[in-house]
Amino acid sequence: MFDVIAFDADDTLWHNESLFQETETKFEELVSKYSAGEAGNFRQRLFETEMRNIRYFGYGVKSFTLSMVETAIEITDGQIPAAEIGQLIALGKAMLDQPVQLLDQVEATVAELAADSYRLMVITKGDLLHQQNKVNQSGLTDYFSHIEVVSEKDEPTYQTILRKYNISPRQFLMIGNSVKSDVLPVVALGGRAVHIPYHTTWQHELVADHHSNGFDRLEHIGQLPQYLRSHYI
């Protein structure tokens, strides 16, 4: 039995990537009015700007918004009017204002695991304030002992968290939609992880075929309590 079960948040507890993709569609529509280029290429240009900017801005909506502005100026050779740039910032604010939409069966599952006396936590990357606001809005706060917002989900980050809360890796289970961020670094540290794919994955989180060594995959978070009963009790 695990001591601690930690959940990723975006696209594991609530919808997120779909909101970014909807905003990217609006970005394309807006920018294509001022550019002779191929609209199909604009998302890729935006993605490249985001990757280049990660070392400055990190992850999250503010970073994404700054990258939208920067890419729009580049793609249009500075021809985009300032008012339209203001629209891009408004798109970012609309994302931050978007109510949290829990994924199906999340609330019942988290409640059931908490009732089974697992210690639950959230480990999520992105903007500190936005992630905290989403946890607060989710209605799930009371189920979680700790909320950790981190700037990167790699081995050193998980190591720091395990040490901070004095958790043995063998008693730690991570649940998330990203093999790269939620599964592989945890497994590398000797912890366990369950991958629950979201219907779409951000390009940055994709990894080459990984043969599912050392971790399991579920179709749906609602399967988690049964999975734990049949595998770990």
Next chain:
Amino acid sequence: MFDVIAFDADDTLWHNESLFQETETKFEELVSKYSAGEAGNFRQRLFETEMRNIRYFGYGVKSFTLSMVETAIEITDGQIPAAEIGQLIALGKAMLDQPVQLLDQVEATVAELAADSYRLMVITKGDLLHQQNKVNQSGLTDYFSHIEVVSEKDEPTYQTILRKYNISPRQFLMIGNSVKSDVLPVVALGGRAVHIPYHTTWQHELVADHHSNGFDRLEHIGQLPQYLRSHYI
């Protein structure tokens, strides 16, 4: 004797506000080329945008950069060219790239307190990634047991940190340059605080005259070890 001494970071361990003010001067110069308004008013307009945006963006350089862009568009009635907006984003990146400049005597003081077996931590607000990068660059990491980046420095935030690390308020001393963020909420919880003013204070951190009840003020961080010896041993 205290169990834990926590330091604010910006303008307590290293220079920060002066960098914002230098950038505001560049912002004024850039925007005034496209606006008929009074340049002296531009900083105030920027400050108002920042305050309006805190609920979306929180604190830090990314938030400040987005607010510079938004204010520039407003002040110039959309007349500022996109290329100049690109310059504002470049100003933000330059701030994030700025090497950490420790305040005078910080390193010796922190080293001395660590040698005196105080448990030291950092509690700072702002962009998660930027604050972590600054701590890493500061060369001080090994002196601190914990680094906490928070989205607001109020009573509930300090309460959460004290509980998380199982620290009694009476054994907790906070050191910082902001009476509002570093002193008053800690004193309200029953902790102790020492105010060490920076030569300039962000408008948002100013509070009305507070009569120094329940906390002390030092001119310089280098006075801290002597202060602790004479007051608390």
